[in-house]
Amino acid sequence: MNRYQILIEYDGTSRIGWQVQKKGESIQKILQNILSKILKEKIKIHGSGRTDKNVHSIEQSAHFDLSSKIMNVHSLIKTLNYFLNKKNISILKIIKKNNQFHARHSAKKRSYIYLIRNNISKSVLNRNREWHIISKIDVNLIKKGASKLLGTHDFSTFRASNCNSNSPIKTIYKINISKKNNLIKIRFVSKSFLKSQVRSMVGCLKYLGEKKWTLDRFEQVFKSKNRKYCAPLAPPHGLYLEKVTY
Numbered sequence: 115m116n117r118y119q120i121l122i123e124y125d126g127t128s129r130i131g132w133q134v135q136k137k138g139e140s141i142q143k144i145l146q147n148i149l150s151k152i153l154k155e156k157i158k159i160h161g162s163g164r165t166d167k168n169v170h171s172i173e174q175s176a177h178f179d180l181s182s183k184i185m186n187v188h189s190l191i192k193t194l195n196y197f198l199n200k201k202n203i204s205i206l207k208i209i210k211k212n213n214q215f216h217a218r219h220s221a222k223k224r225s226y227i228y229l230i231r232n233n234i235s236k237s238v239l240n241r242n243r244e245w246h247i248i249s250k251i252d253v254n255l256i257k258k259g260a261s262k263l264l265g266t267h268d269f270s271t272f273r274a275s276n277c278n279s280n281s282p283i284k285t286i287y288k289i290n291i292s293k294k295n296n297l298i299k300i301r302f303v304s305k306s307f308l309k310s311q312v313r314s315m316v317g318c319l320k321y322l323g324e325k326k327w328t329l330d331r332f333e334q335v336f337k338s339k340n341r342k343y344c345a346p347l348a349p350p351h352g353l354y355l356e357k358v359t360y
Contacts, residue, residue: 115179119209119217120145120159122174125202127242127351132165132174141165141203145176148197152190155181162217162358163224163306166313168350170243172227173206175358177217184208215360223287223359225303228316229352233296244297245316245352251323253293259322259332260289260300263315270339272314279308282339301356316348 122145130138134146142159149157162175184190187208194205214220229244231237236246263286270282288303300319302312318335321327327335327345335343 115181115213116183117177117179117211117213117215118184119175119177119207119211119215121206121209122171122176123204123206124171124174125243126165126168126170127202129167131167131169132161132163141171141174142176144198144201144203148194149178152193152197153180160217162221163355164309165353165355166310166350168242169353169355170351171355173357174355175217175221175360177211177215179213184210217358220360221305221358223303223305224307225301225356225359226307226312227354227356228300228302228312228348229354230298230300230316230320231296232293232298242351245349247320247324249324251298251320252325253291253298253323255325255329256300256319256323257291258329259319260291262333262336264289267336268339269308269311271336271341271344272311272318273308273341274310274314275341277309279306282308284308284311310347313348313350313353314344316352317345320348321345 124141130140132141134140134143146157146159157178159176159178165171191205191208198204231244231246232251234248266285268282269284273282284304286302286304290301292299318332322332
């Protein structure tokens with residue numbers, strides 16, 4: 115068998131998420147159906163991880179196995195994108211890998227970006243691609259809060275009740291926060307994340323930035339390890355899987 119890694123960009127709007135489910139159209143299902151049709155072989159795709167309903171991807175990573183060798187990658191990408199672009203999905207690259215490569219298990223780092231439009235006016239062009247918040251957010255304050263999340267911790271406060279991870283202990287390597295033209299960009303880097311962890315952290319940082327919480331309150335909520343104290347989740351449409359590093 116020949117193993118191939120694919121890098122995928124997609125707009126998650128109106129999709130049920132990455133993973134195939136009984137009802138609804140997922141990114142994984144669309145890709146599998148079109149790849150199987152074009153390659154004339156039943157294809158099963160393994161992603162680097164799941165993205166939830168309405169979450170986007172700048173560069174999702176996945177792999178699939180194929181009995182034959184792809185002779186013209188450039189031509190295949192063009193053919194696939196002819197069909198996939200209509201679904202707001204694009205194949206960026208197809209890379210031949212050895213059979214030990216696994217899109218999920220071989221990953222060393224994953225980075226997510228969250229976008230917040232902090233302005234009185236909503237962007238009509240990006241309304242499904244960022245969180246619009248009118249109340250003023252203190253970026254310096256959320257930077258102080260984010261610094262408390264760096265390192266290895268028990269992130270139970272930010273863990274969804276239906277999370278399947280074996281442990282709530284995760285390590286966040288980096289958090290970068292910037293603001294330009296009323297757009298706040300928050301980047302999180304870790305080997306892996308709990309279900310809803312990023313959106314939960316952003317929701318709590320938003321409360322801090324709006325001064326609904328003090329920095330002490332933010333830290334107390336984090337250290338409580340209790341989901342019931344978490345602020346409301348940030349909406350999914352502001353979240354992007356940015357990159358998976360191997």
